[in-house]
Amino acid sequence: MSQPDAGASPAGVLVLSERLLVASHKGQAEQVVQLINKGAQVAVTKYGRGPLHLAAYRGHIEVVRILLKAGCDLDIQDDGEQTALHRAAVVGNSDVISALIQEGCDLDRQDKDGNTALHEVSWHGFSQSVKLLVKAGANVHSRNKVRNSSLHLACQNGHAQSAKVLLLGGARPDTKNQAGDSSLHVAARYNHQGVINILLGAFCSVSLRNQAGDTPLHVAASLNHRKSVRLLLEAGADSSACNTAGQTALDQARENNNPEVALLLTKAPQVIITSQPAQSNTKRSINRTQKEKVNE
Template sequence: MASKDCSKDDLLEDNRTDSGIDSYRSIVKSVEPREPSSDFAGPREKFSTVEERLDSAYSSSSITGESLSELVEGCTLSNVPEERTRSAELSEQEEDLLTTITEEGDTILHLAIIHENDFIAQQLIQLFPKEVLDIQNNLYQTPLHLATYLNLTDVVKSLVEKGVSLELQDQEGNTALHVACQHGQTECTTKMTTEVAPSKLVPVLETQNWRGLACLHLAALNGHHQIMKLLMKKGADLNIQEGTSGKTALHFAVELHDITSVKLLLSRGANVDAAMFNGCTPLHLAVGRQDATIANLLCQAGADMMLRNMEDETALDLANGNDDILALFPFDDIQISGRSVVGMKF
C-alpha cells in the first residue's frame, strides 16, 4: 500500500514541518518587498551578519524614515563633482545628512532607493565607500536587497560594480540574488552573476536562506526558466538539497508538474535518482502524483525504477493501478491468476 510519504496528497513524513509544495509556494509568494520598519524583533543570533554591521561610524538619530525621506526628495547632489570626497569638501550639513541612520536602520541611500530616486542613489553610490554601501537596516536589508526588490537594474549594476557584498543575508536569510531569483528579476540576476568573479559567486549560489532554499530552488519553485539557465551557466549545483526535506530543484519541478523545468534540469545533468531525506526520488514523486508524462521523461533519462524509499516502496508501488504509468515499467508480462498486472487495480 502506498505510504503518505510519497502519495499524491502528502509526500513528506508526518514529523517534518514541511507539508509539501503548497506550503513552499505560499512561503515564497508571501515574501513581498517591504519598507524597513522598527518592529523587527527576531532572534538576532540567527543572523550571521549581526556582528558584521558596518555602521559604527554612523550616528544613530531620532530622525524617522518619513522625515529623512522628505530630505531625500528635496535633496540634490548635482553640484557635487564626482571626484569630491566627503571628508574633504562636504559641508557640515551634508555630512550630517549623509551619515545619519534612521531609527529603522536606514541610511540615506536606503531611502533614496525606497523612493526609487535613481539620480540620488547613483550619486550616493559614487560618493560612499564600499563599506557604507553594505550597511544593513533593521531588517538586515542592504541597499542591494532593496534595489533588487524594486527591480532598479541600473542601481543594482552600479552597486555590483562598486564591489558590494553579494553574501549578506536579510532577516529571511535571503541574499539579494535570492530575492532576484524568487521574484523573477532576470536583469538583476544577470548583472549580479556576470559582474562578479566565479570564486565570489559560488558561495552565494550555495547559500541557503532560513527555509533551506538556495537560489536555484527559488527559481525552480517559481518557474523562472531563464533565471534557472543563468544560474546553471554560472555553475549552480543542480543537485543541492534544500534543508528541510532534502529536495533538489528536480524534485520541485516534478511536484509542480513543470515539464519545461524537468527537461531543462535533465538536459543539464541533474541527478535523476537524487533522494530526499525520506528516500523518495523524483520518480517516486511523479508516480505518486500520477503524472505519467513526467514519469516517462524520468524513465527516458535513466531513472532507476527499483529504488526504495524509507517505507521500502519502489515507484511501482505508488502507481495505484494507473495504466499509463504501469506501462512504463518492464513488468507488463507478469500475470497474477492468469491476468496481466497492467490494468489490475491494487
C-alpha cells in the same frame, strides 16, 4: 555624508535627516543634494532602513548615485539584515544593482533568513539581474538557512531563464537542501516541465533521494503531475525504486488516487540489473583503452 553645519542643533540635524529619508523615498534628487549639503545624516525608518535602502527599492537611480557619492554605507543592514542590494534585488532593478556593484558592495551578504541578493532575484525570476550578479562574482553555491540555493528558488517558481543563467554560472543541480531535495525534486514538486527539461539538459541526477527516500519521480507521481512523470520516465527514472517507507512511485500514485499517473507507471519499462550488462560495459571500456593505446 557631510558634516552638520557648525550652528545646527541636534534637533535640527534630526529634522534634516528625516527629510532626507522622505526625499530619498520619493526620488527628489535636488532635495536630497540640498539636505546633504545642509548636514543631514543617515536616519532610519522603523524598519531600520536608511535613505539608500529606500532609494534602491524604489528604483531612484539618480538618488542612489548621489547618496553613494556622499559616502553612504553601501552594506548597512536593516532590521531584517537586508542591504540596499537586497532591496534592489527584491524589485529586480538592474540599474540600481549595477550601480551598487560598481561601488563594490558585498555581493554575498546574507539577510536574517540567509538569503543573498542572488537568492532574491532568482526567487522573483529577474533573469537580467541574475546575470548581472553572476557575472560580478556572486556566489551561486550560497545557501540560505533552510539550505536552499538560488537554483532551488528559481526552480520552485518555474523561472526557466534564471535557472539557465545560474547553471551556466556554475550552479550545481544536484545540491540538496535541508529536506534533501535537489533542484529536480523541487521542479517536479511544483510541476514546472520547462525547468525540468533544463535540469535534465544539465545532466542532473534523476535518481537522487531526499530525506524521505523519494526520488523526483516519487514526488511527481504523488502529486498527480502526469507530464512531469512522463519527462522523468523518458529521462530514465527508475519506476521500481523504493523510498524509506518501501513505496514505489506507482504505490504513491495509487495511494493518492492518481489513476492516469498510475497507468503511465505500470507501462514504464522496469530497470533490471544483471551481471551481463556490467560485463559488456567492462569489455567496451577495455576495448576503448586498447584503442587509445594504439592511437598514442
